[in-house]
Amino acid sequence: MNEKIPVDITIRRETKNMTIAWADDHRSEYTFAYLRAVCPCAHCTESTGQSRTFDQIGLISAEEVGRYAIRFMWSDGHDLGIFSFEFLRTHCPCEICMKK
Numbered sequence: 617m618n619e620k621i622p623v624d625i626t627i628r629r630e631t632k633n634m635t636i637a638w639a640d641d642h643r644s645e646y647t648f649a650y651l652r653a654v655c656p657c658a659h660c661t662e663s664t665g666q667s668r669t670f671d672q673i674g675l676i677s678a679e680e681v682g683r684y685a686i687r688f689m690w691s692d693g694h695d696l697g698i699f700s701f702e703f704l705r706t707h708c709p710c711e712i713c714m715k716k
């Protein structure tokens with residue numbers, strides 16, 4: 617069994633968060649601000665130095681890329697970030713994962 621497979625993805629624009637239920641019964645909850653801040657695209661990872669906050673960020677759309685990733689379009693116009701499920705699992709912000 618591959619633990620990096622999501623069995624359920626729920627996006628809530630009202631509360632600005634996304635929940636993923638994984639095949640190994642783990643649940644991850646991400647705020648939009650967190651996802652925007654950890655965007656793995658070259659553009660975002662190169663602009664280091666500044667600490668950026670995205671408290672007001674909204675989600676325009678989210679689409680699955682193949683069967684391995686999600687691409688988000690954010691309210692600031694940024695849509696280059698492709699978040700693989702493996703990346704999302706690695707960046708799960710829950711207490712258990714953060715301790716690892």
Ligand SMILES: [Zn+2]
Binds near residue numbers: 656657658660696697
């Ligand atoms: Zn980016």
Ligand SMILES: [Zn+2]
Binds near residue numbers: 708711714
């Ligand atoms: Zn976790």
